[in-house]
Amino acid sequence: MDASPIGCGRVLPSWVYSSVSLPYDKISSFDTLSHSITTELTVLANDEATAAEIISQIENAFKDSDVTKLKITKSLISKQLLSTLDAVADEHEAVEEVGAVYDLTKHNTFYVVQRKPLFQDTWLAGDRIMFFRDAKASNTVAEALKHVVYQTSVVEGARSEAADAARQTRFPPGAGYHIVLSVAHPRPDALKVDLDAGDAVEDYIGSFVDELSVLHNFTLKSQWLHLLDFDFQAKEVKDTSDWGRHFAVRQDRLHLLLTKLEERTATHVSELPTINLALYAVPCERAPLVIYDSDGKKVASHVQAFMSPKWGGVVLGGPSEADCRDANPVWKPNVRVIMGTFISQLRKLLGITDAVHVNGAHLEPLRSVTPRQWEIDNLLRIRTLEQLTSAERTLQSLAQLLGEISNIVINDEVGASINSAVESIQRASELMARGDLLQAYNMSQSAFLAAETAFMEPSLLALLYFPDDQKYAIYIPLFLPIMFPVVLSLKNLLLWFRGKPIHKEKTE
């Protein structure tokens, strides 16, 4: 970390900079597979026996997963709460009643509460609470916690070397994202599209990303791309709809639309990674477009949409047959349906994975743009682990690279980045063990960003093309003349060291 006394670094060899000491021992001791996150789980039951049964099943289910460490607290429901819980008919009201007694707004906490009048084994909605019926439901509780609430396999995937399906889909971690909605309108002369794209982005996407503000910063934009025509090579198929036809688009054509859109979207205006959302307004003469999947089957969905991992999502929308009968057709898109599709795609692109179905466990379907509270907690866990392991691997590769290529320069800034990354990694793993998820996330993010900065710093390359023969060419003319008097005085030096009187003194 000490500053090099010589400022100009262009021609100096890398050993001049070796005064920047790097924590190699700490970097090599990183064990990316050992990280785990502590999380609080409270079990509230009507009686001791039920609570014990539930807890033992949960502990059993989480025995083999070392990534999520549950800190389970057991408690009995107070008589007052029990009577209110039995009195209310609706589960959502019951959540409110529990929320009045316990704090459901705290990150990294979760409540498993007994509620006798349930129709299913367990019931789960958007809050950090799951109801279960009785001790017989213990197996379902444990399964639902493992596969739905904590999704241990996805969290484990965040720290593993190879990317799993969720990691292949979501954007790499980052401090912020830029979300652009582009409305592609190929025939503005023939069709009027009545849509306020700016308001739609603000209300729907804005409300959605506000919920994720603990994770990232977002910037939102919308734009119209007129006359952007793309040849879907769609085949006309006769059917029994109002149109009497539809146009079949093969799935393997769709990626070309992305390339076409990219020509015009100008996503590089932002420094942040861009998530593209595109609404393609299909003109009357080519409507309706229907996507056929790779097996040649019609896609069974009322919205024709697709997404591309780490790129964004596209919705193909178009006027109805009635709209097109008009002399001047006007299409008023159903904003709620289109935005619902974009939100569904955004969730996956940002890392919220859809839960698998567990038998007997009821999960309320999502009916708003707001993600479920426990999904946000899980996303925090995934991103914390992902950033931490990524930072560690980056530093390890950098250390390895420095060992292999001696010409790489580590200047003070890079040294500071590396040291701060190492420090943040250590603090983040402490915070994770303590269960302070929000702080751990922030710390892992600064570790990740510092490691990336160090790795991508262009000054590392300053001397990459400084081969050995050039070193001789530069240093021999420089040092050789200085060496002559040194070499010539060696004899005198030797004599002086041995304590013998030097010749000159002798003569005097």
Place this chain on the structure above:
Amino acid sequence: MVLMNRMYHVLFTIATVLSVAFSIEIPEEFQKSNHSNNWAVLVDTSRFWFNYRHVANVLSIYRSVKRLGIPDSQIILMISDDMACNPRNPRPATIFNNAHEQINVYGDDVEVDYRGYEVRTKKPFYIYCILLAYNEIFFIIDTCQASSMYEKFYSPNILATASSLVGEDSLSHHVDSAIGVYIIDRYTYYVLQFLENVHPNSKRTMSEFLAVCPKSACLSTVGVRRDLFKRDPDKVPITDFFGSVRPVIITTDPIDILDTPKRKKSLSKLNKTKSPVKREYLPQFPMHLVPNTKTG
């Protein structure tokens, strides 16, 4: 996939091009057989009008990789000189790769990432990034003594090919008398002839690509280095490097939103209403300066 085309000019009667082509593919993202994250870096460092063909070479490859599906965001194109707008160009804003002038490789959407002097200064950074992040590289170089560029490679998973061996010159293909200069180099000419017949789902292999220019056509020996590459070029489809198919997942689970949300903190709107009007149009004729005609 990265194509790097760096050109020096040594003799100008014989085409002396140095064009390097890399092709990298970033690992982990998807399965090994599926090269879906291909990058192309095309570099041309040669300047001056008589090196017209070098720019044509690199733009032709650009056109091909773009046609085969690599999006502009994954093509890094570096061109040292602007031939299309050179005052000596009799057909301004065009660059042709054939005397028939059928294909204007400059097209209408060429996105040049680095121009002019930047090419020489930014280059090492990309090489560095590539060397750290690649899974496989396909390296093409078209220049005199081209094989000297790959002889020193030692990193794994690189397949390299060069238009000439050490001691040989790479030659240009033909002159366009209307433009007055050599218009394309032999090696690139035959590569393009081959690539024009490759489609995103064609089954051609890399070994066909490596044999694209026999000595009878190129007049120089095309060099190939296979020892660093683990797979058999006979079995590697050409689209592994020259194409890009981004995975597409069909969305079938849109969220059925019940209530139209309203964003709570609408900061952008507040700012919009506050921003003062900076400039406004004045009436075209300064009526306010004219004495009132009714009273006057």
